[in-house]
Amino acid sequence: MIGRAAGTVFRDFTLLMVLGFVAMVIWLLPHVNPPAQNANAAPPGNVVVAITWPAGNTDIDLWLTGPGELVPVGYSNKGGVLFDLLRDDLGDRPDATPLNYENAYSRGIVAGEYIVNVHCYRCSVVPQKVDVEISINTGDNRKGARPVATTAVELRVNGEEKTALRFRLDADGRVVPNSMNAVFRPLRAEKGGQ
Structure with a gap:
C-alpha cells in the first residue's frame, strides 16, 4: 500500500x-x-536603378556613377562610395529563371549629377532593347520609391555602351528641372572600370 x-x-x-x-x-x-520596434523603417536604397532586357543568352551590363563616386559602379566594381550593384545578370547562364535584369541602389541622396549607362557585354542577337527605370526613395514610407524616369535604349552592336540617362538631383531628392538628357559619357573604361 x-x-x-x-x-x-x-x-x-x-x-x-x-x-x-x-x-x-x-x-x-x-x-x-x-x-519589431521599427516596423516603419525606411526601405534600403534611395536612388534605385533597374534595367531589364528580353530573355535569352544575352549579357547586358549596368554602369552608373553619381556625386562623389570615385570609380563607376558595374560588374568589375560592384560596390562604390554611393552605389552598390546588387545583381549582375549573365543572361541565361547559371540562372534559374529566364528573367534578365540588373539593379543598383544608392546609400543616401547626394546632390549632383547621376549617369546611367548600359553596355552590350555579350549580345549574340542585336539589336537589343533595354528598359531602364530610375526611382527615388526620400525616406517617406507613405510614398515609397517613386519612379522619376523610364526610358528604353537600343543597343545595335556587340560591345556598344550607351548613356541611358543623365540627371541632376537637389539635396531633397528632387530632379533638377531640365537636367535630364542622354548625352553620352563612357563609364565602363573610366578609371579602372574594365
Missing part, C-alpha cells in the same frame, strides 16, 4: 513539473522574439 501511494505521489509530482514547464514556455514565448 505504501508503494502504491509513493507511485501516485511521484506521478503527480512529475505531472505538476511538466505542467509548470509548459506554463513557463508559454509565458516566455512572446519574449523570445519581440515584435
Whole structure:
C-alpha cells in the first residue's frame, strides 16, 4: 500500500513539473522574439536603378556613377562610395529563371549629377532593347520609391555602351528641372572600370 501511494505521489509530482514547464514556455514565448520596434523603417536604397532586357543568352551590363563616386559602379566594381550593384545578370547562364535584369541602389541622396549607362557585354542577337527605370526613395514610407524616369535604349552592336540617362538631383531628392538628357559619357573604361 505504501508503494502504491509513493507511485501516485511521484506521478503527480512529475505531472505538476511538466505542467509548470509548459506554463513557463508559454509565458516566455512572446519574449523570445519581440515584435519589431521599427516596423516603419525606411526601405534600403534611395536612388534605385533597374534595367531589364528580353530573355535569352544575352549579357547586358549596368554602369552608373553619381556625386562623389570615385570609380563607376558595374560588374568589375560592384560596390562604390554611393552605389552598390546588387545583381549582375549573365543572361541565361547559371540562372534559374529566364528573367534578365540588373539593379543598383544608392546609400543616401547626394546632390549632383547621376549617369546611367548600359553596355552590350555579350549580345549574340542585336539589336537589343533595354528598359531602364530610375526611382527615388526620400525616406517617406507613405510614398515609397517613386519612379522619376523610364526610358528604353537600343543597343545595335556587340560591345556598344550607351548613356541611358543623365540627371541632376537637389539635396531633397528632387530632379533638377531640365537636367535630364542622354548625352553620352563612357563609364565602363573610366578609371579602372574594365
